[in-house]
Amino acid sequence: MNLQRDRSAWLHGPEKVCQVQPLHPAQCRRFVLLGAPGVGKGTQAALLSAAFGTCHLSTGDLFRRAQACDPATLSPGLRQAVIDMQAGHLVSDETVLQLILERTACLTCQGGFILDGFPRTVAQAAALDVLLGQQNAPLECAISYELDPDALAARISGRRTCPVCHGVYHLLTRPPREPDLCDICRAPLTLRADDWPEAVRVRQQAYLAATHCLRDYYADRDLLLPIDAHGTPEEVFGRTITALTERAATPDA
Ligand code: AMP
Numbered sequence: 001m002n003l004q005r006d007r008s009a010w011l012h013g014p015e016k017v018c019q020v021q022p023l024h025p026a027q028c029r030r031f032v033l034l035g036a037p038g039v040g041k042g043t044q045a046a047l048l049s050a051a052f053g054t055c056h057l058s059t060g061d062l063f064r065r066a067q068a069c070d071p072a073t074l075s076p077g078l079r080q081a082v083i084d085m086q087a088g089h090l091v092s093d094e095t096v097l098q099l100i101l102e103r104t105a106c107l108t109c110q111g112g113f114i115l116d117g118f119p120r121t122v123a124q125a126a127a128l129d130v131l132l133g134q135q136n137a138p139l140e141c142a143i144s145y146e147l148d149p150d151a152l153a154a155r156i157s158g159r160r161t162c163p164v165c166h167g168v169y170h171l172l173t174r175p176p177r178e179p180d181l182c183d184i185c186r187a188p189l190t191l192r193a194d195d196w197p198e199a200v201r202v203r204q205q206a207y208l209a210a211t212h213c214l215r216d217y218y219a220d221r222d223l224l225l226p227i228d229a230h231g232t233p234e235e236v237f238g239r240t241i242t243a244l245t246e247r248a249a250t251p252d253a
Helices: 006-014 041-052 057-069 075-085 092-102 124-134 148-159 197-211 215-218 233-249
Strands: 032-033 055-056 113-116 141-146 159-161 169-172 224-228
Touching: 006 057, 006 113, 006 224, 032 041, 032 215, 041 055, 041 113, 041 141, 041 169, 055 057, 057 113, 057 224, 075 092, 092 124, 092 215, 124 215, 141 215, 141 233, 148 159, 148 197, 215 224, 224 233
Parallel strands: 032 113, 032 141, 055 113, 141 224
Antiparallel strands: 159 169
16 A cells, blocks of 8 residues: 655645645544654654654755745745755744645544654644644644764764655765765755755754753653664664554553
8 A cells, every 4th residue: 555645735825725635544643743853753744654644844845945946036034044944043933834724624634643843842732732732633742752962973974865755864874875876766865955964953953942842842742652773773663653653652642
């Protein structure tokens, strides 16, 4: 079965309708993924998406898509977002929340969602809670991938992405079948602009300053699911599935 989701409504906004309708699984899964840049959230999101038939909704993908557009076609907010992203800074809450509001249909989709890169600040998390509360679409949990700083630095320096399908590879742990070419669309793989060493340093600081508090935010609401992110993508994925299964079996989870 091809579980590649159609994310048109997410990537292009409310004017697009997804052509491939989501599956209607018995349980609609709604997750937020947390973790420092480079921890492997995108890779885990792709594996979870394939396992549950749930769309992988990345705010970073929205900004990278805007970056590839003619700046004259972008709103002032998105133009500034591209500048912020290239420098490794966070995009303003106002711009991010505007994009999310335009995509409310993705959050209430019967296929569920895996949010990657949003929320990134407590203000964004609080706004997401309000939105999901209004739509009666509660979060199952916030999966937090955790790795020590040295392992993080090593992981991010080997990361390569496909500019066409956004597939994520790693020179050591997930190399493409042919050197520097995407396995799926055969486009030359690139180092993302925000994965260059200077931007990575700024992103790690931005994460520590703003995103780290989200762990406490979700822990306070009994929604935090911490996962040790050491090891191969498959090992981390196995740990995630085990933890989700155990959580589902826990009364009141
Ligand atoms: P990511 O792919 O999630 O690492 O996002 C890439 C970049 O997009 C980040 O470094 C930020 O500049 C920007 N970005 C993505 N999501 C958000 C968000 N929720 N809040 C602020 N900035 C974001």
